[in-house]
Amino acid sequence: MSDQGLARAVERMRGRGMGPEAITVFEHYYRQLEEGAQGTIPEDTIEPLRDIQGLGEVEVSDEDARRALSQTAVIKLNGGLGTSMGMSGAKSALEVKDGLTFLDIIAQQVLSLREQWGVELPLILMNSFRTSEQSLDILATYPDLPVDGLPLDFIQSAEPKLLADSLDPVDWPRDRELEWCPPGHGDIYVSLVTSGVLDSLLAKGIRYAFISNSDNLGATCDPDVAAWMVEHGLPFVAEVCTRTKSDRKGGHLATRRSDGRLILRDTAMVADGEERFFADTKRHDTFNANNIWVDLSVLRDRMAERAGFLGLPIIINRKTVDPADPTSPEVVQLESAMGAAIEVFEGSEALLVPRTRFRPVKTTNDLLVVRSDYFVLDESYHLLAVGEGPEPFVDLDSAYRLVDGFEKRFPFGVPSMVECTSLRVIGDPVFGRDVRCVGDVLVDGLRRVRDHAVLEGPVAGETSAEARPAARAQGVADLRTVDQHLRAILSTLEPAATASVPLTEALGLVVARDVRSRVSLPAFDNSSMDGYAVQARSLDGADATPVSLRIVGEVAAGVNPTFSVGPGEAARIMTGAPIPAGADAVIAVEDTDGAAEGSVLCRAVVAPGRYIRPRGEDVSEGAVVVSAGDVVGPRTIALLAACGHATVEVHRRPHVVILSTGAELVPPGEPLQPGQIHDSNSTMLWAAAISAGASAEIRGTVGDTDAELLAALDEVVAGADVVVTSGGVSMGAYDVVKSALADRGVDFVRVAMQPGKPQGFGYLTGPDGRRVPLFALPGNPVSSFVSFEVFVRPALRRLMRLTPEKRRVRSATLTSGLRSPEGRRQFGRAVVSRNSEGALMCTPVAGQGSHFVADLSRANALFIVPEETADLVAGERVDVIILDD
Ligand code: AMP
Ligand code: MG
Numbered sequence: 001m002s003d004q005g006l007a008r009a010v011e012r013m014r015g016r017g018m019g020p021e022a023i024t025v026f027e028h029y030y031r032q033l034e035e036g037a038q039g040t041i042p043e044d045t046i047e048p049l050r051d052i053q054g055l056g057e058v059e060v061s062d063e064d065a066r067r068a069l070s071q072t073a074v075i076k077l078n079g080g081l082g083t084s085m086g087m088s089g090a091k092s093a094l095e096v097k098d099g100l101t102f103l104d105i106i107a108q109q110v111l112s113l114r115e116q117w118g119v120e121l122p123l124i125l126m127n128s129f130r131t132s133e134q135s136l137d138i139l140a141t142y143p144d145l146p147v148d149g150l151p152l153d154f155i156q157s158a159e160p161k162l163l164a165d166s167l168d169p170v171d172w173p174r175d176r177e178l179e180w181c182p183p184g185h186g187d188i189y190v191s192l193v194t195s196g197v198l199d200s201l202l203a204k205g206i207r208y209a210f211i212s213n214s215d216n217l218g219a220t221c222d223p224d225v226a227a228w229m230v231e232h233g234l235p236f237v238a239e240v241c242t243r244t245k246s247d248r249k250g251g252h253l254a255t256r257r258s259d260g261r262l263i264l265r266d267t268a269m270v271a272d273g274e275e276r277f278f279a280d281t282k283r284h285d286t287f288n289a290n291n292i293w294v295d296l297s298v299l300r301d302r303m304a305e306r307a308g309f310l311g312l313p314i315i316i317n318r319k320t321v322d323p324a325d326p327t328s329p330e331v332v333q334l335e336s337a338m339g340a341a342i343e344v345f346e347g348s349e350a351l352l353v354p355r356t357r358f359r360p361v362k363t364t365n366d367l368l369v370v371r372s373d374y375f376v377l378d379e380s381y382h383l384l385a386v387g388e389g390p391e392p393f394v395d396l397d398s399a400y401r402l403v404d405g406f407e408k409r410f411p412f413g414v415p416s417m418v419e420c421t422s423l424r425v426i427g428d429p430v431f432g433r434d435v436r437c438v439g440d441v442l443v444d445g446l447r448r449v450r451d452h453a454v455l456e457g458p459v460a461g462e463t464s465a466e467a468r469p470a471a472r473a474q475g476v477a478d479l480r481t482v483d484q485h486l487r488a489i490l491s492t493l494e495p496a497a498t499a500s501v502p503l504t505e506a507l508g509l510v511v512a513r514d515v516r517s518r519v520s521l522p523a524f525d526n527s528s529m530d531g532y533a534v535q536a537r538s539l540d541g542a543d544a545t546p547v548s549l550r551i552v553g554e555v556a557a558g559v560n561p562t563f564s565v566g567p568g569e570a571a572r573i574m575t576g577a578p579i580p581a582g583a584d585a586v587i588a589v590e591d592t593d594g595a596a597e598g599s600v601l602c603r604a605v606v607a608p609g610r611y612i613r614p615r616g617e618d619v620s621e622g623a624v625v626v627s628a629g630d631v632v633g634p635r636t637i638a639l640l641a642a643c644g645h646a647t648v649e650v651h652r653r654p655h656v657v658i659l660s661t662g663a664e665l666v667p668p669g670e671p672l673q674p675g676q677i678h679d680s681n682s683t684m685l686w687a688a689a690i691s692a693g694a695s696a697e698i699r700g701t702v703g704d705t706d707a708e709l710l711a712a713l714d715e716v717v718a719g720a721d722v723v724v725t726s727g728g729v730s731m732g733a734y735d736v737v738k739s740a741l742a743d744r745g746v747d748f749v750r751v752a753m754q755p756g757k758p759q760g761f762g763y764l765t766g767p768d769g770r771r772v773p774l775f776a777l778p779g780n781p782v783s784s785f786v787s788f789e790v791f792v793r794p795a796l797r798r799l800m801r802l803t804p805e806k807r808r809v810r811s812a813t814l815t816s817g818l819r820s821p822e823g824r825r826q827f828g829r830a831v832v833s834r835n836s837e838g839a840l841m842c843t844p845v846a847g848q849g850s851h852f853v854a855d856l857s858r859a860n861a862l863f864i865v866p867e868e869t870a871d872l873v874a875g876e877r878v879d880v881i882i883l884d885d
Pocket of ligand 1: 677679732778
């Protein structure tokens with residue numbers, strides 16, 4: 001932390017052509033940061049916003065509206081790159097609805113307002129360097145859009161990201177652009193001045209600006225607000241919307257106690273430990289829609305008074321220099337929010353507007369709703385909700401997160417959402433034509449959704465036959481079927497968070513984001529043979545009469561040849577070495593005399609291109625090489641490494657903590673006192689978790705008291721993604737897990753299966769509020785094993801997004817008869833092998849009791865006898881799952 005850091009940052013900004021105003025602002029924030037500014041607004045310094053004027057109560061005559069609109073300009077914040085949706089260009093260039101991009105719709109909205117009201121209404125974008133060209137190309141298709149004396153855009157400032165520890169500007173040679181960030185949309189005030197746009201607007205008699213995000217199509221320039229502003233002489237108006245439970249993030253307005261001014265508190269400005277106030281949607285019941293109205297003449301005066309800088313509160317944004325790579329160095333970005341200017345103007349107002357004025361597209365979930373028939377564009381290109389009810393809630397799986405993956409899976413357009421209240425998709429099905437969603441829809445584990453399908457309620461990939469016994473078992477009090485219990489578990493599980501992990505830690509995990517190659521493969525034309533690089537023409541006729549070529553050099557792999565090969569010349573070349581300039585083929589060493597220097601005698605003709613592996617033949621730079629949803633295997637890792645990636649974004653590997661209960665348990669290897677046994681479940685469950693692809697850890701055993709168990713759980717929950725306990729779940733006097741957790745959010749149920757009837761499942765809450773699933777499995781070793789196989793393994797696979805979640809069921813022939821309890825699904829242990837004809841044969845092991853560990857170990861499969869079957873005879877078919885594949 002030093003003046004040097006600041007000096008270096010300022011140097012860079014000058015080098016990039018930033019004006020003195022932008023540099024002054026940056027210096028100001030840098031000093032604040034150095035002085036230890038937290039950039040937070042504590043709860044006890046503010047009052048919640050109350051008694052807000054509603055847009056609905058604003059009454060304005062048409063003439064006043066027209067007059068106000070004639071003095072207004074529309075400014076759109078358009079610097080966004082849509083990186084979180086996997087886009088590389090301007091986000092507003094995305095086709096959002098009816099084949100139109102955001103910018104098309106914005107342009108049409110402005111043009112139709114102009115026509116309707118007979119006003120000039122300029123449209124100006126605040127672009128970044130990266131969005132300007134592409135955006136202006138789109139606007140160029142509207143020749144009437146430009147207004148005399150005004151540009152269609154101006155460019156926002158850029159500032160260096162600072163290393164979190166030293167506050168030095170960060171160096172990131174891999175991608176220099178990542179060394180820079182925009183200083184937040186609060187920069188608009190500075191950029192309006194430095195670009196000259198503020199003066200140009202005022203010179204044209206434009207006194208008001210309506211400023212909003214270009215991804216918010218609901219933010220149209222409403223003349224009523226403009227007129228209200230004019231009527232009351234307001235310098236600044238911020239639109240707010242009523243908060244619902246799902247609006248826990250984003251900033252809100254409040255009144256500052258010290259001076260009664262309105263202020264904006266952004267997410268990043270919440271003091272540590274005060275998140276609960278911020279999240280309290282009753283306390284702070286509106287949020288900032290980031291649609292603001294500014295009196296430009298007041299703004300000009302204020303900027304002049306303050307020497308070009310408003311002194312907006314600092315927002316300290318902590319990220320990594322490459323936001324997609326959490327292992328890259330930590331940086332701070334000094335930002336400010338546009339809406340924070342509300343505190344600068346005496347007499348600012350908040351205005352409560354309908355939710356329809358806040359319809360940003362931040363995710364592909366939002367995109368689906370906006371693109372669907374739930375919304376239509378009316379003749380003025382306003383986005384109107386058609387549906388009666390509240391906007392449908394959409395939660396698509398990770399494969400849909402990036403626009404590419406999204407488009408691929410909706411090749412015929414998105415489903416009809418008019419009658420839908422929520423749509424959740426688990427897995428990555430491709431949707432057919434004309435699909436309709438009705439009510440609450442859960443699509444789970446389907447490979448594809450058929451054309452014309454009507455989706456309603458849960459739509460699972462399982463066969464309906466599996467659901468039937470469920471219905472029958474409902475008559476039996478608190479006894480669930482295996483499928484019911486599994487579904488109850490799976491439906492609550494959220495996919496594991498995604499993270500970039502080193503390739504050596506990614507094996508077996510599911511890729512969360514498409515990966516593009518950073519290089520071409522091969523990266524350069526190279527030889528596929530040991531031989532001589534030549535011009536093919538030099539060898540014309542060499543098959544009849546050998547031709548002698550002069551050796552002009554030698555190229556080994558890893559060398560960059562600086563010479564070229566001309567007619568009558570050859571260069572000795574090794575496999576994988578770059579082809580020197582001039583050469584267009586390789587003759588294999590076998591077809592020559594193999595000379596090392598002087599000249600080489602060639603005895604074959606070669607066609608141009610022979611034995612040359614051309615650049616990009618395998619992979620071209622920028623091509624998607626691994627897709628979201630792919631499972632990382634050894635070959636994927638090879639490809640990623642070859643394409644220049646050291647990390648890959650995956651669904652994280654869940655960490656399972658195993659805890660066995662029982663006062664009788666002693667760790668393996670230790671001597672037994674009378675009544676004691678060795679703990680075998682801990683290691684067994686650990687191994688089963690690892691085999692399922694998770695990471696795992698054994699906590700050790702605890703005795704049979706609530707206090708001991710609760711203390712142990714408290715200790716492990718912070719470090720666990722999943723907790724598995726064994727023992728203590730049945731009806732006995734010492735069934736500790738059940739007694740300690742039954743009224744702590746864990747459900748204990750009886751499942752119609754054998755073994756494994758008593759089961760517990762629920763969530764623990766970690767110190768950070770994180771919910772950690774807990775499986776309480778029975779203690780008998782065989783029950784514990786089967787329970788893990790039937791419930792925990794599919795759950796771990798679901799967390800990791802691995803499919804199929806359940807093992808494959810095959811059919812085998814029984815070599816001996818067996819009996820099975822009616823009304824329960826039996827999971828027996830068996831040895832399954834192929835007979836001499838190749839047919840699968842199933843031999844149940846002798847000891848089917850749930851304490852027979854040796855027979856469990858001898859088995860390589862489970863056989864499954866359905867609920868309704870009481871006995872089977874030798875020669876009958878039975879379903880089996882093979883455990884060791
Ligand atoms: P519980 O479910 O606690 O009543 O235990 C059922 C049976 O499984 C008892 O015979 C226990 O001794 C045995 N058992 C429980 N936990 C383990 C363990 N971790 N390893 C081996 N056997 C166990
Ligand atoms: Mg016990």
